[in-house]
Amino acid sequence: MSTAIGMASRRVQARTRGGSLGLLRSTGIAGLVSAAVIAVATVLAVFGPLVAPYNPDLPSLGQAFIGPTGAHILGFDFEGRDVLSRLLAGAQSSMIGPLAVVAGAMALGTLIAVVTAWRQGPVDTVVSSGLDILFAFPGILLAVLAAAIFGAGLTAASVALAIAYMPYVARVLRGAALRERGQPYVAALEVQGASGTSICLRHIIPNMLPLIVAQATIMFGWAMVDLAAISFLGLGVQPPTPNWGVMISENEPGILQGYPLPALAAGLCIVGVVIAFNVLGERLFEQAQAASR
Amino acid sequence: MSGGSRLNSLPDRGAPSEGQAVTVPAGGEPLLSVKNLTVLLPVETRERAVLRDVCLDISAGEAVGLVGESGSGKSMTARAIDRLLPKGAQVQGQIRFAGSDVTGLAGSQLRAYRNRVAMIFQDPRAHVNPVRRIGDFMTEALRTNLGVSGTDASRQAADMLSQVGIEDAQRRLHQYPHELSGGMLQRVMIAAALLTEPALLLADEPTTALDVTTQAEVMAILDELRGRYGLAMLFITHDLELAAAICDRTIVMYAGQVVEVRRSELLHSDPLHPYTAALAAARPDIGQKAARLRAIPGRPLSAFEAPATECAFAPRCRFAEDACREAVPPLIELDGGLSRCVRVTELRGQLEAAHA
Amino acid sequence: MRWRFLARRLLMLIASLLIASFVIFGALYLAPGNPISALSGGRALPSASLRVLEARYHLNQPFFAQYWYWLENALHGNLGISITLQENVSSVIAARMWTTGGLVLYASLIILVFGIGSGVIAALRPGVADTSVLVSTSISAALPSFVAAIVLITVFSVKLGWFPALGNGTGFWSSVRHFTLPAIALAISSLAIVARVTRAAVREEADREHVQTAISRGIPMRQVVRRHILRNAAIPITTVSGITIASLIAVAAVVETAFSLNGLGAYLVQAAESKDLAVVQGISLVLVTAFVLINAVVDVLYAVLDPRVALGSRAQ
Numbered sequence: 001m002s003t004a005i006g007m008a009s010r011r012v013q014a015r016t017r018g019g020s021l022g023l024l025r026s027t028g029i030a031g032l033v034s035a036a037v038i039a040v041a042t043v044l045a046v047f048g049p050l051v052a053p054y055n056p057d058l059p060s061l062g063q064a065f066i067g068p069t070g071a072h073i074l075g076f077d078f079e080g081r082d083v084l085s086r087l088l089a090g091a092q093s094s095m096i097g098p099l100a101v102v103a104g105a106m107a108l109g110t111l112i113a114v115v116t117a118w119r120q121g122p123v124d125t126v127v128s129s130g131l132d133i134l135f136a137f138p139g140i141l142l143a144v145l146a147a148a149i150f151g152a153g154l155t156a157a158s159v160a161l162a163i164a165y166m167p168y169v170a171r172v173l174r175g176a177a178l179r180e181r182g183q184p185y186v187a188a189l190e191v192q193g194a195s196g197t198s199i200c201l202r203h204i205i206p207n208m209l210p211l212i213v214a215q216a217t218i219m220f221g222w223a224m225v226d227l228a229a230i231s232f233l234g235l236g237v238q239p240p241t242p243n244w245g246v247m248i249s250e251n252e253p254g255i256l257q258g259y260p261l262p263a264l265a266a267g268l269c270i271v272g273v274v275i276a277f278n279v280l281g282e283r284l285f286e287q288a289q290a291a292s293r
Numbered sequence: 294m295s296g297g298s299r300l301n302s303l304p305d306r307g308a309p310s311e312g313q314a315v316t317v318p319a320g321g322e323p324l325l326s327v328k329n330l331t332v333l334l335p336v337e338t339r340e341r342a343v344l345r346d347v348c349l350d351i352s353a354g355e356a357v358g359l360v361g362e363s364g365s366g367k368s369m370t371a372r373a374i375d376r377l378l379p380k381g382a383q384v385q386g387q388i389r390f391a392g393s394d395v396t397g398l399a400g401s402q403l404r405a406y407r408n409r410v411a412m413i414f415q416d417p418r419a420h421v422n423p424v425r426r427i428g429d430f431m432t433e434a435l436r437t438n439l440g441v442s443g444t445d446a447s448r449q450a451a452d453m454l455s456q457v458g459i460e461d462a463q464r465r466l467h468q469y470p471h472e473l474s475g476g477m478l479q480r481v482m483i484a485a486a487l488l489t490e491p492a493l494l495l496a497d498e499p500t501t502a503l504d505v506t507t508q509a510e511v512m513a514i515l516d517e518l519r520g521r522y523g524l525a526m527l528f529i530t531h532d533l534e535l536a537a538a539i540c541d542r543t544i545v546m547y548a549g550q551v552v553e554v555r556r557s558e559l560l561h562s563d564p565l566h567p568y569t570a571a572l573a574a575a576r577p578d579i580g581q582k583a584a585r586l587r588a589i590p591g592r593p594l595s596a597f598e599a600p601a602t603e604c605a606f607a608p609r610c611r612f613a614e615d616a617c618r619e620a621v622p623p624l625i626e627l628d629g630g631l632s633r634c635v636r637v638t639e640l641r642g643q644l645e646a647a648h649a
Numbered sequence: 650m651r652w653r654f655l656a657r658r659l660l661m662l663i664a665s666l667l668i669a670s671f672v673i674f675g676a677l678y679l680a681p682g683n684p685i686s687a688l689s690g691g692r693a694l695p696s697a698s699l700r701v702l703e704a705r706y707h708l709n710q711p712f713f714a715q716y717w718y719w720l721e722n723a724l725h726g727n728l729g730i731s732i733t734l735q736e737n738v739s740s741v742i743a744a745r746m747w748t749t750g751g752l753v754l755y756a757s758l759i760i761l762v763f764g765i766g767s768g769v770i771a772a773l774r775p776g777v778a779d780t781s782v783l784v785s786t787s788i789s790a791a792l793p794s795f796v797a798a799i800v801l802i803t804v805f806s807v808k809l810g811w812f813p814a815l816g817n818g819t820g821f822w823s824s825v826r827h828f829t830l831p832a833i834a835l836a837i838s839s840l841a842i843v844a845r846v847t848r849a850a851v852r853e854e855a856d857r858e859h860v861q862t863a864i865s866r867g868i869p870m871r872q873v874v875r876r877h878i879l880r881n882a883a884i885p886i887t888t889v890s891g892i893t894i895a896s897l898i899a900v901a902a903v904v905e906t907a908f909s910l911n912g913l914g915a916y917l918v919q920a921a922e923s924k925d926l927a928v929v930q931g932i933s934l935v936l937v938t939a940f941v942l943i944n945a946v947v948d949v950l951y952a953v954l955d956p957r958v959a960l961g962s963r964a965q
Contacts, residue, residue: 133665135944137672138899141936145673148921148929149680149687225793229903232795233918248795252802252907256814260803267796275791375865407867419858422877424884424956433876434866469956482862489866 027283034283037276044091052085056242065259077262078251086262087269090242094270097158097236098223104162105223106216109169110208114200116170117177128174131167139164139226147235154227157236161226165219176211180204210288218281221274228270244270322392323350324525325374325493330386332373334597340383341597343369345549347386348624348631351493356519356526358536358557360572361546364595367529370546371495374527375412376403391492408438411486415498417478421470428466431485439489446488453484457514476507480514487518494519494526501530512539533560533572545569548605549596551624554631563641565632567610570644604635612640654952662945669937670723673930674716680926684708688926689732705729728931733923738931741916746935748817748912749901751824755832756839756901757894764840765886768847772855773874782844790841794900798834798907805830815909831908835901839893846889850882857881884954891947898940 027035049056054072060080068075074083112131116124139161146160147153180186181204189199205212230236231245239246247266255263332344344366351357361367372378374388376395388395390406398406414420421430431453432446441449447466454462457480470478479499486494496515500508516539519526530536536543537557545553545568553566564570571589591609599605603618610617614636622635634640680687688702703709706729707718722728728738771782792800806814818827854860855878863873902914909915913932920928952958 133668140899144921149676255803263799404867412865420862422859438867471957
């Protein structure tokens with residue numbers, strides 16, 4: 001009977017052998033570069049405002065849209081603020097929203113997936129049908145609705161997106177949870193008297209961890225795009241808080257006047273970080289699928 | 294190698310017909326003639342031989358079995374004959390059908406050749422398009438290549454379905470593949486193959502994926518139709534018994550090479566190669582008790598693992614001597630058969646006893 | 650057998666719409682304060698207007714009765730009155746529907762033609778065509794529509810002057826010119842996804858055994874490609890195209906805002922900003938309905954294309 005535990009722990013060990021560094025190394029060059037970009041963005045999210053060379057919040061209208069100079073490599077935005085400083089400071093609000101969305105959607109989605117996969121039967125059918133129906137709400141639409149009710153802001157938008165993403169997470173993870181549920185070691189543990197909760201928490205979820213991490217990574221990219229879009233629309237992060245999405249919309253008039261740099265620079269930041277998350281997420285996904293075979 | 298008492302349910306083969314000699318038929322060239330066929334495939338950036346120096350002949354109306362384990366090259370031989378090799382394959386040697394060379398055909402000539410040679414495959418469910426109806430599948434070649442009208446083609450298809458033992462043909466023609474069982478689907482595939490009235494049927498393990506009872510039925514149908522239409526057939530299988538049951542001659546392949554060609558009824562009583570003897574011995578006899586199942590020591594070699602400097606079977610052969618390791622043995626003609634064993638003349642007679 | 654599938658799908662469609670409409674309606678009560686303040690968007694209204702609102706929304710009745718009245722009105726085309734514009738929400742929607750519809754249609758055409766087209770070409774002609782499609786889709790897949798919008802405006806409108814940057818245009822051809830950049834911005838990342846899925850699906854089908862059967866029977870290659878490879882690959886291609894097009898409906902709001910088009914999405918955003926709840930509810934209902942309908946059509950198409958589908962939905 002201890003073979004069941006042995007089997008289960010071997011599975012978990014096999015996954016975590018080499019630790020997270022080993023996992024990262026196996027994602028190849030593209031994965032490593034992406035991880036580096038993400039690391040930089042994270043550091044900026046924490047220390048951005050401190051690293052910025054100039055005050056990102058002080059408007060100086062006389063300098064609006066002046067192009068790059070020696071001291072200000074990216075020039076000035078529509079209110080005369082240094083673009084580079086705005087970008088560095090904007091990392092914070094641009095990254096924290098997606099983090100909240102991913103945390104919420106993954107937590108809820110994992111819970112629902114594991115519970116429905118464990119219980120199966122009518123609970124599973126009802127919840128699954130419910131989730132299928134919830135797919136009717138595109139994330140942005142729900143966020144707009146939330147903004148109309150609760151007022152524009154990052155919190156409302158993040159919560160709305162988390163709710164909108166959750167059915168997708170639940171569906172993807174439910175498949176994996178069902179597969180784990182069907183493994184022989186689970187039956188062995190049940191026979192030994194282990195409770196459903198402990199099996200789920202100590203064995204099923206840890207074995208799903210590669211997939212969860214991969215899904216979370218990819219989802220961060222999607223959340224970032226959606227939240228930046230919502231901020232672009234004016235319903236997310238509110239000015240004057242620096243934010244990449246807001247920077248695009250507030251500097252858009254500059255494009256028509258021949259000063260595209262502030263808006264484009266903000267766009268580039270978004271795209272760069274999103275690509276990094278996509279690439280890393282896809283690599284992690286491949287690994288997770290290979291490991292589960 | 295599987296075995297079994299399926300033989301009891303198969304029709305009596307009877308003696309080979311008059312005038313049907315074994316290697317070179319009297320009265321002209323054989324229908325299919327393969328000489329020194331070597332096929333190279335790119336395997337992990339290197340060129341590897343998957344078939345070496347394969348020679349075989351099939352006369353019109355003759356049934357020839359092609360037996361071997363996985364990796365022996367039997368499927369590859371059939372694909373080479375039907376020009377279905379994967380991209381990048383290099384073909385050396387000669388394949389002649391009805392007197393003309395086949396390896397260089399292209400375009401409409403290749404399609405005309407494919408009308409005269411039909412192939413049926415191992416897994417019918419994978420080989421039939423799941424989104425098209427059975428009638429569409431069966432009549433496609435007739436309508437496209439032979440210009441037969443839709444209604445005529447359907448009529449012929451329905452007729453052929455009843456010949457393979459499927460009743461209610463009209464309804465079946467309108468069904469989709471997933472609505473039919475594996476055995477029925479295989480019969481459909483056989484029926485479809487025969488609609489274009491080919492001269493040669495290549496059957497690549499047509500019954501391996503089926504259960505035993507269905508196997509027997511499909512074999513019976515194949516045998517009957519072959520007789521009725523006078524088809525030549527190359528029957529590929531890993532089962533020595535099965536091949537012997539409906540084929541006049543049997544060819545045994547190992548590691549991409551032909552190692553024996555023999556009249557089927559003599560294959561057990563008087564084999565000409567230690568590998569054949571060992572294969573036959575490995576089949577458990579239902580009447581006997583044995584403490585251990587007889588197996589051939591070692592594992593079967595794939596064609597591209599076979600050495601070019603010695604007999605491929607030597608490492609596993611209980612009769613191997615130094616002479617066997619000096620060079621690749623040539624095919625030796627003997628008693629109406631062929632053998633790739635240098636010691637065949639002295640070993641004859643002992644091979645049968647080896648598995649007693 | 651297929652009828653059971655269709656019936657079940659229809660049931661799910663209606664359930665989705667009911668639940669979505671319920672959520673949209675219920676938003677009224679989720680708002681801080683009471684429904685009156687939510688409907689008036691925090692504005693101070695004369696008591697006569699307040700009484701009109703009360704009567705129209707049956708606010709003195711139980712919750713479900715209110716929902717029922719609201720839904721009934723909606724089905725009859727009466728979606729309430731916009732606080733900010735003092736107009737019927739339905740007439741506002743009707744006026745702007747064609748902008749959004751045209752934009753989504755234009756973008757869908759781009760996705761279908763260039764997405765599926767390049768995917769098929771990349772799959773059937775390996776080599777330069779394949780590599781260039783792979784590279785370009787990798788880049789464009791990561792371009793969110795609003796970033797694509799500003800890039801397109803910068804390059805094609807300001808620098809090259811080929812297309813106008815903002816506004817709807819008047820008349821057919823002018824509108825087409827005005828809508829081209831927005832449609833491209835809307836389509837570009839979806840196009841990449843569709844192209845990749847198409848390429849993968851066609852390559853996978855080309856490797857299948859039933860294709861070998863067709864070739865072994867001497868069917869000409871062109872016909873094999875058409876009747877066996879593409880026909881079978883159409884199943885996943887249709888599915889992914891359908892759900893990508895459905896998702897355009899929500900993202901159109903972003904593109905409309907970026908290009909100052911007066912579509913439903915742009916107005917939805919403005920209404921949300923000014924807390925004009927009736928408008929938000931009305932437009933949300935229309936957009937969600939369109940989204941759900943398109944998804945249902947995709948499911949039905951899937952069942953039509955794949956005879957193996959019996960009872961489950963494409964999701965299973």
